[in-house]
Amino acid sequence: xxxxSALPKFIQLSEMLIREIAxxxxxxxxxxxxxxxxxxxxxxxxxxxxxxxxxxxxxxxLDRVQGSGNYVRHRPAVDSVYAFFRLELLKGGGLPTxxxxxxxxxxxxxxxxxxxxxxxxxxxxxxxxxDGVLIALEEIWLDGAQPxxxxxxxxxxxxxxxxxxxxxxxxxxxEDRIGVDPMPAWTPDAFHLKSGEIAGYIERVSWTAAKExxxxxxxxxxxKRAVYISRMGKG
Amino acid sequence: xxxxSALPKFIQLSEMLIREIAxxxxxxxxxxxxxxxxxxxxxxxxxxxxxxxxxxxxxxxLDRVQGSGNYVRHRPAVDSVYAFFRLELLKGGGLPTxxxxxxxxxxxxxxxxxxxxxxxxxxxxxxxxxDGVLIALEEIWLDGAQPxxxxxxxxxxxxxxxxxxxxxxxxxxxEDRIGVDPMPAWTPDAFHLKSGEIAGYIERVSWTAAKExxxxxxxxxxxKRAVYISRMGKG
DNA sequence: AGGAATTTGTGCGTATGTATC
DNA sequence: AGATACATACGCACAAATTCC
Numbered sequence: 001x002x003x004x005s006a007l008p009k010f011i012q013l014s015e016m017l018i019r020e021i022a023x024x025x026x027x028x029x030x031x032x033x034x035x036x037x038x039x040x041x042x043x044x045x046x047x048x049x050x051x052x053x054x055x056x057x058x059x060x061x062l063d064r065v066q067g068s069g070n071y072v073r074h075r076p077a078v079d080s081v082y083a084f085f086r087l088e089l090l091k092g093g094g095l096p097t098x099x100x101x102x103x104x105x106x107x108x109x110x111x112x113x114x115x116x117x118x119x120x121x122x123x124x125x126x127x128x129x130x131d132g133v134l135i136a137l138e139e140i141w142l143d144g145a146q147p148x149x150x151x152x153x154x155x156x157x158x159x160x161x162x163x164x165x166x167x168x169x170x171x172x173x174x175e176d177r178i179g180v181d182p183m184p185a186w187t188p189d190a191f192h193l194k195s196g197e198i199a200g201y202i203e204r205v206s207w208t209a210a211k212e213x214x215x216x217x218x219x220x221x222x223x224k225r226a227v228y229i230s231r232m233g234k235g
Numbered sequence: 236x237x238x239x240s241a242l243p244k245f246i247q248l249s250e251m252l253i254r255e256i257a258x259x260x261x262x263x264x265x266x267x268x269x270x271x272x273x274x275x276x277x278x279x280x281x282x283x284x285x286x287x288x289x290x291x292x293x294x295x296x297l298d299r300v301q302g303s304g305n306y307v308r309h310r311p312a313v314d315s316v317y318a319f320f321r322l323e324l325l326k327g328g329g330l331p332t333x334x335x336x337x338x339x340x341x342x343x344x345x346x347x348x349x350x351x352x353x354x355x356x357x358x359x360x361x362x363x364x365x366d367g368v369l370i371a372l373e374e375i376w377l378d379g380a381q382p383x384x385x386x387x388x389x390x391x392x393x394x395x396x397x398x399x400x401x402x403x404x405x406x407x408x409x410e411d412r413i414g415v416d417p418m419p420a421w422t423p424d425a426f427h428l429k430s431g432e433i434a435g436y437i438e439r440v441s442w443t444a445a446k447e448x449x450x451x452x453x454x455x456x457x458x459k460r461a462v463y464i465s466r467m468g469k470g
Numbered sequence: 471a472g473g474a475a476t477t478t479g480t481g482c483g484t485a486t487g488t489a490t491c
Numbered sequence: 492a493g494a495t496a497c498a499t500a501c502g503c504a505c506a507a508a509t510t511c512c
Contacts, residue, residue, distance in 0.1 A: 008499060034477060045501045050478085066478045067508030243480060269496060280482040285497085301497045302490030472512100479507070487499070 009044055013052035021061050021072055032070040244279055248287035256296050256307055267305040 020026050032038060032053075039049040053070055056062040063071040255261050267273060274284040288305060291297040298306040 010499080036477085047502080048500055051499090064478075065509075067476075068510075069477065245480080271496085282483085283481055286480090299497075300490080301488070302495075304490095304496065474510105474512080476510070477508085480505085482503085482505105483501105485499105485501080487497105489495100489497080491493100491495070 010048050010051040010055065013042065013044065013049060014055035017052065017056050018059065018061060021056075026072045028072055030072040032072070034069070245283050245286040245290065248277065248279065248284060249290035252287065252291050253294065253296060256291075261307045263307055265307045267307070269304070 017026075026032075033041070035046055035049055035053070039046045042049065053062060053064060057064050061073050063073050065071065252261075261267075268276070270281055270284055270288070274281045277284065288297060288299060292299050296308055298308050300306065
């Protein structure tokens with residue numbers, strides 16, 4: 001196996017908590033135990049747990065209130081990411097999470113000209129993981145004619161929930177590339193999945209090279225992942 | 236004076252560093268002293284300084300490299316925020332900083348119909364501070380016809396630099412409201428400044444109420460500031 | 471209304487790991 | 492290989508906000 005040194009504890013904790021919330025084991029509004037109790041149960045120092053909790057809060061899944069407690073923020077179960085997330089079927093039921101890399105308003109590629117009347121579109125690039133393992137890069141285009149207010153913060157949770165309830169737009173294209181760790185060389189016809197309940201269709205997107213990792217995100221670990229993706233393009 | 240409990244040390248340190256960088260005292264590429272030395276000089280614990288450095292890094296003004304050092308990231312002096320920031324003239328040379336609260340694509344108010352052909356515009360709301368003291372709320376509209384890729388991350392540094400170099404658009408309207416601490420009641424005719432080198436003009440913008448603080452940002456302090464602004468609207 | 475208990479936030483100091491030089 | 496420097500992790504003490512009695 002590759003020389004994979006373990007991730008830091010606070011990252012492991014953060015991802016564990018996110019998976020617990022995404023899976024519905026921690027429902028919306030639920031209050032976590034006091035940090036000291038939680039840290040004792042998990043066998044870590046309070047400061048380490050707090051760093052993980054700050055990470056979950058930054059992803060919008062937790063509400064931390066001084067003097068009160070840590071409260072889970074998650075959409076109800078009916079809007080679970082499971083409803084629209086098809087990747088897990090190919091991996092045996094892992095828990096999906098996502099991380100937005102970039103949201104840009106760009107001229108729409110010709111391949112999508114027939115969908116929507118606008119000459120521009122919103123391009124969203126996300127990393128998708130199952131059980132914390134990076135498995136896919138996702139590129140999605142939304143038609144630009146909608147009065148869309150798109151920002152990274154809006155997309156940090158369940159992207160599809162955002163589509164249906166907040167935006168009400170049509171997905172122009174969804175491309176899923178499936179891989180294992182380490183990611184194999186990318187080929188144009190890797191995987192194309194029909195996207196379930198979403199009113200849209202599948203189309204291959206020509207992948208433009210990613211910007212520098214530093215432009216995508218701010219933490220060391222995010223940058224690592226971005227570099228990882230960059231290697232995909234060279235395959 | 237009002238009961239102003241001091242801000243936490245790590246926030247004070249963070250804002251001090253940001254001002255030092257914005258003023259050009261720490262030039263682009265400069266390497267900071269080792270964290271232990273720096274913490275000793277400043278009379279704080281290393282962990283406290285590290286929290287401040289993480290904050291500066293999150294704002295894109297610092298590059299932290301393990302095993303190497305902390306490196307300043309800043310635009311060259313010719314593009315200093317001073318070139319386009321007029322507020323400081325009224326306060327005696329304070330160092331301006333800004334924080335983006337919201338970036339939305341919305342139908343353009345009728346008052347701006349004569350500028351630009353598009354019916355939509357990008358509304359940007361920023362807090363502006365001098366020497367760390369909050370003094371103004373800024374609302375700016377850009378015409379939506381431009382192929383603008385607007386996201387909060389693009390605006391975190393110098394907004395005017397972004398206008399001129401990255402976007403190349405015309406500022407539809409700029410409204411500056413000047414105040415002191417505590418912020419006085421807002422009145423429609425508070426202050427309207429001609430915006431210097433910017434090709435645009437000044438117009439009063441009817442201020443729509445801010446969303447909930449939680450929608451703007453994630454940290455406790457950002458939320459505090461948002462609440463502070465809310466009180467302005469009621470004055 | 472008020473005060474005690476609970477819970478998170480801040481700050482400190484230290485030891486060890488890991489990347490860079 | 493050694494030295495330097497940032498990253499992680501631990502534990503503790505006190506402050507501040509909330510909640511409860």
